[in-house]
Amino acid sequence: MIEVKNIHKTFGENHVLQGISAEFYEGKCNLIIGGSGSGKTTLLKCMIGLHQPEEGSVIYDGRDFTRMNFESRIEIRTEIGMLFQGSALFDSMSVEDNIMFPLNMFTHQSHKEKLERVNFCLERVNLAGKNKLFPAELSGGMKKRVGIARAIAMNPKYLFVDEPNSGLDPKTALVIDELIQELTLEYGSTTVVVTHDMNSVMGIGENIIFLYEGKKWWEGSKEQITETDNKELNDFVFASKFMQALKK
């Protein structure tokens, strides 16, 4: 479980996160949703240590990440898998080398063992045999899947996903969502997904946190989200004509 307590983050005079506290549960897809500029990605970056919050703490199973030095953070970071919005694959490396990279850095496995793990991860994301391709040769959906394969290479306890469906067609987006859900169940990981895609919310949202103007505005499940009378949340959820029609 990951606990976030009273997180504050400012950029210049812009107070982006204003005292956010939340819990993200093990074995569940925890979603952070909200409009553009609501602080979703900033919260995610504070959780994984890419931003240092001015106040508050992030606790990974009782370990306070925000108070740790660089060396102590490495232990937790090797337990983290992350899929970035743009996949963030290393351009100069093949698919195989991208997935093998964390294994090379942090394990003492033989090349054969590492290759077996790479092939397993690629099979898991339905990209078996694509080892030698380079990121420039992959489609957007394939890049996301390689990003997921790299994220799960080290059997992560915590899986972070930033905007998994941005730039993908609805069918591919569904495949990615299902993959995230399956992997969460398979690894029992604490999965945190940042999204503003309502299809994802209705598909995999087991524990949903809605941010509005840097504050936690609402928390609940996908079953509760359509029945709430929270005005800002309703404005967000039913912004599209499709969702409005569905509501009627």
Added chain:
Amino acid sequence: MIFHPLGKYILLLKAAFRRPEKWNIYRKEIMHEMVSIGVGSLGIIAIISLFLGAVTTVQTAFQLVSDFIPKSVIGMILRDSSVLELSPTISSIVLAGKVGSSISSQIGTMRVTEQIDALEIMGINSPGYLILPKIIAAVTMIPLLVIISIGLTIFGGYIAGTASGALTAQEFTTGITSDFNSFTLTVSMVKAVVFAFLITTISAYQGFYTSGGALEVGQSSTKAVVISCIAILFSDYVIAQLML
């Protein structure tokens, strides 16, 4: 105004020199960078060195009109200016353009495409992994390039001098072999190592703190080259003042 970036630069260097996670991975990266910086720059260094030598010889011969000065002095002037200034400084300025802009744009692109964030999330010391191999490769290979440049500058001078009839082969050989002070070579190597360090670290700093997109990557690359050139010229003066 200058203290904030200077502090960030020093902190980045401190992080770059942290103990590597796995030496064998870093070793591979160092070899890769050595090929990229050293072998990859050999062509341009050879071309500029040959022409520098040729031009210096022809222009020195043009200015030495007195019959009281032996023509072998042309070889001596070429040798000393090549060892002390032309090869280390001009080569480094050219390398700041070639290697520096490449380092800055490579690291800058990794920054804006979140590849550096990905390294950090994995628990990898990104300044160490990205910058340290480049520093080691540059401080090893740039002095070697400078030595090659010295040789080619003298060779270029020899070809131009003898072909134009400015001096004979015998006069040139006498000039380059007489009164050689080996300390000038030490000064040259100190310059090469310092310039190599400045080119890689300044360019890496500019790339590492790039924010935005493609436009900012280009701006960082330009800044890296400009600042590296100024730093090379400034440290050139400081080294000359201290050592000579």
